Amino acid sequence: MKLLKTKKIAGDIVVITGLHIGGSSDTIEIGGMDNPIIKHPVTSDPYIPGSSLKGKMRSLIEWETGKVIASDGKPCSCGKCEVCRVYGSSNKDSQQGPTRIIVRDSFILETIKKDFLDNNTPILEEKNENTINRITAVANPRPIERVVPGVKFRLDILFKIIDTGDGGVADEKYLNEVVLKSLALLELDYLGGGGSRGNGKIKFENLQVDGLKVELPKVD
Numbered sequence: 001m002k003l004l005k006t007k008k009i010a011g012d013i014v015v016i017t018g019l020h021i022g023g024s025s026d027t028i029e030i031g032g033m034d035n036p037i038i039k040h041p042v043t044s045d046p047y048i049p050g051s052s053l054k055g056k057m058r059s060l061i062e063w064e065t066g067k068v069i070a071s072d073g074k075p076c077s078c079g080k081c082e083v084c085r086v087y088g089s090s091n092k093d094s095q096q097g098p099t100r101i102i103v104r105d106s107f108i109l110e111t112i113k114k115d116f117l118d119n120n121t122p123i124l125e126e127k128n129e130n131t132i133n134r135i136t137a138v139a140n141p142r143p144i145e146r147v148v149p150g151v152k153f154r155l156d157i158l159f160k161i162i163d164t165g166d167g168g169v170a171d172e173k174y175l176n177e178v179v180l181k182s183l184a185l186l187e188l189d190y191l192g193g194g195g196s197r198g199n200g201k202i203k204f205e206n207l208q209v210d211g212l213k214v215e216l217p218k219v220d
C-alpha cells in the first residue's frame with residue numbers, strides 16, 4: 001500500500017436554522033444556561049467539532065447504504081465496506097488500511113463574525129423550546145442556546161488516496177460516492193440537536209476539492 005496524495009475538501013457550512021451542538025456539562029458556567037452550545041475554550045466562539053460532523057456524515061451514509069443494524073444501532077465495524085474504508089473501523093482484521101478521512105473542527109468565518117459585530121447582531125440566541133404537559137396542556141419552556149441563521153463555518157476535510165494495488169482508483173471513487181455523498185445527505189438532514197423540531201438545517205457553499213469547485217452528488 002502506498003499513500004498517493006491527500007485531497008483537501010474545503011467550503012463553507014451555512015447555518016439555515018438555529019444550530020445547537022451541545023457543550024459538555026463541565027464547561028457550563030455558574031449562572032449560565034442549562035443547554036449551552038459548545039464553544040472554543042480560548043476564543044469562546046461557537047464551533048463545530050470535527051467529531052460531531054464526522055459522526056453525522058458516517059451515520060447518514062450508513063443509513064443510505066443499508067449498513068444500520070436495527071438490533072445494535074452501532075457504527076458498521078465489518079472492516080470491509082466502503083464506509084469502514086473511508087471512516088475507519090474498530091475491526092482489527094480490517095484489510096482496508098488506515099482511515100482515509102480526517103474531519104477537522106469547523107471554525108466560524110472571521111468575515112462573518114465581523115459582519116455580525118458591525119451590525120450589532122449577536123451570533124447566538126436563546127430559544128425556548130416547549131414541552132406540553134399532557135394533563136394540564138401547559139407549556140414548560142426550556143431555554144436552548146443556538147447559533148443563528150446566516151452564520152458560516154469553514155469546512156476542513158482531508159482525504160487520503162491510497163494505492164491498494166489499483167492505482168488509487170477505489171479511493172478516488174469513494175471521495176465522490178462516500179465523502180461528498182455524505183455531505184449531500186447532511187443537507188437533507190440536520191446537524192446537532194433538535195433536528196426534528198427544526199434545528200440544525202445547514203447547507204454547503206463554495207465547495208472545493210484541492211481548490212477546484214465541485215458540486216455535491218444528487219441524492220433523493
Ligand SMILES: [Zn+2]
Nearest residue numbers: 076078081084
Ligand atoms: Zn463496514
